[in-house]
Amino acid sequence: MAGHIQDRWYKTEKDAHGKTIRTKTERHGTGLRYRARYVGPDGTEKSKSFPDGQKRVAEKWLSQIEADMTRGQYIDPRAGRLTVRQHAERWLASLTMDPGTFVSTEQRIRLHVVPHLGSRSLDSLRPTHVREWLRKLEDGGVAAAYQRVIFANLNAMLAAAVDDRLIPHNPCRSSSVKAPKPEPRRIVPWRPERVLAVRSALPDRYQAMVDVAGGCGMRQGEVLGLAVDDVDFVQGVVHVVRQVKLIAGKQVFALPKGGKARTVPLPESVARSLEQHIRQQPSAPVTLPWRSVDGPPVIAALVFPNLAGRAVNRVVFNRVVWRPALDAAGVPRGRENGMHALRHFYASVLLDAGENIKALSEYLGHHDPGFTLRTYTHLMPSSEKRTREAVNRAFEDGPEAADGPTTAP
Numbered sequence: 001m002a003g004h005i006q007d008r009w010y011k012t013e014k015d016a017h018g019k020t021i022r023t024k025t026e027r028h029g030t031g032l033r034y035r036a037r038y039v040g041p042d043g044t045e046k047s048k049s050f051p052d053g054q055k056r057v058a059e060k061w062l063s064q065i066e067a068d069m070t071r072g073q074y075i076d077p078r079a080g081r082l083t084v085r086q087h088a089e090r091w092l093a094s095l096t097m098d099p100g101t102f103v104s105t106e107q108r109i110r111l112h113v114v115p116h117l118g119s120r121s122l123d124s125l126r127p128t129h130v131r132e133w134l135r136k137l138e139d140g141g142v143a144a145a146y147q148r149v150i151f152a153n154l155n156a157m158l159a160a161a162v163d164d165r166l167i168p169h170n171p172c173r174s175s176s177v178k179a180p181k182p183e184p185r186r187i188v189p190w191r192p193e194r195v196l197a198v199r200s201a202l203p204d205r206y207q208a209m210v211d212v213a214g215g216c217g218m219r220q221g222e223v224l225g226l227a228v229d230d231v232d233f234v235q236g237v238v239h240v241v242r243q244v245k246l247i248a249g250k251q252v253f254a255l256p257k258g259g260k261a262r263t264v265p266l267p268e269s270v271a272r273s274l275e276q277h278i279r280q281q282p283s284a285p286v287t288l289p290w291r292s293v294d295g296p297p298v299i300a301a302l303v304f305p306n307l308a309g310r311a312v313n314r315v316v317f318n319r320v321v322w323r324p325a326l327d328a329a330g331v332p333r334g335r336e337n338g339m340h341a342l343r344h345f346y347a348s349v350l351l352d353a354g355e356n357i358k359a360l361s362e363y364l365g366h367h368d369p370g371f372t373l374r375t376y377t378h379l380m381p382s383s384e385k386r387t388r389e390a391v392n393r394a395f396e397d398g399p400e401a402a403d404g405p406t407t408a409p
Contacts, residue, residue: 003038003065005058034058038065040076048077077123079166084125085118087166091157099292100247100254105153112137112150113157122167125158127174134180147180155179186378189348190341194331201328206321208277209304212238213342215270217350217364220339221245222256224312227300228283231274236266240365242300244288244311251311253288253298256365264363277303284309347372348379 009028015021032049036058040046050058068074082090088109095102116133117125137147155172162170171177199210212223221243230239241261245254255261266274284305289295306312323333331337343364350360361372 003036003062005055005062006035006037007033007055008035009033009052036062038062041069041074042076046077075165075168079122079164082122082166083118084120084122085114087122087161088114088118088157091160094160098254098259099252099295100245103248108150108153109157112142113154117154122158122161125167125171127171127177130154130171130174130177134177138180143183144180145182148182151179185336187344187375188336189344189379192345194329195342195345197329198325198331201325202321205281205307206304206317208273209339210342211270211273212303213339214345215267215273216240216264217343217346218264219243219257219343219365220314223339224302224304224314224317225253225300226303228278228303229301231266231271231303233266233271233275236268236271237263238266239263244314246314247293250293251288251313252291252293252295253300254291258365258367260365260367262362262365274303286311344376347376351376351379352381354381 008031009025010022011025012020012022033052034050034055035047036050037045037047048058048061050061065074092102092106092109095105097105113133116136117129120129134147134151137150138144142150151172155170158167158170158172161167195210195214199207202210209223212218212226213220216238218226218238218240222240224244225242226238226240227242230241232239239261240256240263242253243256245252281304283301283303285299286302286305286309287297287299288311290298302311304312318338322339326333326337347360347364350363357373357376358369360376361369364372366372
């Protein structure tokens with residue numbers, strides 16, 4: 001057995017005849033009687049106290065400690081005394097991720113996790129506490145989709161605590177804890193008439209944004225970060241290599257979402273619109289830091305600078321330009337009618353034309369074709385429609401002899 005059991009109520013000593021006897025200590029009858037002691041892997045002594053009558057429990061505990069050390073599964077009993085707040089600070093400080101993602105993660109932990117669970121020690125955190133916390137988020141009016149993201153952050157943070165041998169189990173992964181389910185949202189793409197109406201309601205210098213977003217499937221930040229050199233009119237493609245991001249309210253250049261550049265087809269109609277736009281609204285060289293607010297400066301000749309010749313701030317653009325255009329076009333304001341709706345329009349047009357999911361996923365810059373399929377599967381032509389069109393094409397391309405379906409008795 002690793003270590004030994006100390007009896008605080010009795011001690012052994014020799015009497016006048018040299019015989020070993022047990023005598024009461026000054027602590028006899030007070031406090032916890034047994035103290036289980038052992039030396040941990042770090043070379044320091046660890047201990048745990050047990051009350052009178054629980055010597056077997058103390059021995060069993062020591063045996064378990066020895067077994068855990070032999071299997072490499074030992075966890076310092078004191079490690080879990082860290083509070084959730086203390087662990088959150090250490091975990092956040094150790095993260096290596098995109099600066100924008102870090103800011104969002106830190107904000108979610110600070111605003112939604114620490115106020116409810118921060119004072120609790122890691123080793124006292126139980127599935128019931130996580131369930132109660134999720135209920136508070138729901139009762140507080142936090143959207144289901146956002147609850148899911150916050151829960152994922154807490155889950156990752158506690159998974160790191162398990163990996164660091166601070167706690168033996170992650171309470172977020174208990175079978176009784178259910179991750180919040182996002183509300184089912186069926187995307188209804190804009191009709192071409194609505195796209196054109198919103199485009200016409202925008203100021204002249206921003207109208208071509210609609211053509212690029214709706215004709216190439218680019219995100220708002222990618223449109224704002226589009227440079228003249230990214231457009232290859234000869235090859236008929238657009239290289240999506242950067243976006244304009246906001247990190248703590250400050251603009252930076254960064255790779256597109258997912259950290260991956262891509263190339264998308266440039267339709268002739270969009271090419272003509274861009275050529276006209278560039279002639280009428282000259283590009284402007286804009287300098288922004290790369291990836292983080294203190295990153296190295298990068299210069300790009302943006303296709304869509306603002307009136308001051310700087311990068312367009314999406315928050316200001318949405319408030320001052322986009323929403324008034326929605327009002328003028330008679331389109332309700334709301335999350336579903338943000339500039340991202342143009343990406344959905346693009347996806348619906350390609351799917352209706354028979355484009356495959358894998359190609360669409362690449363053009364949209366999705367990390368997984370499965371995500372694209374789950375998002376847009378309801379927009380794919382039905383099998384009945386494909387059957388009718390296939391048969392119609394077969395008869396239209398066939399011989400002109402009057403022996404087709406229309407001549408059947």
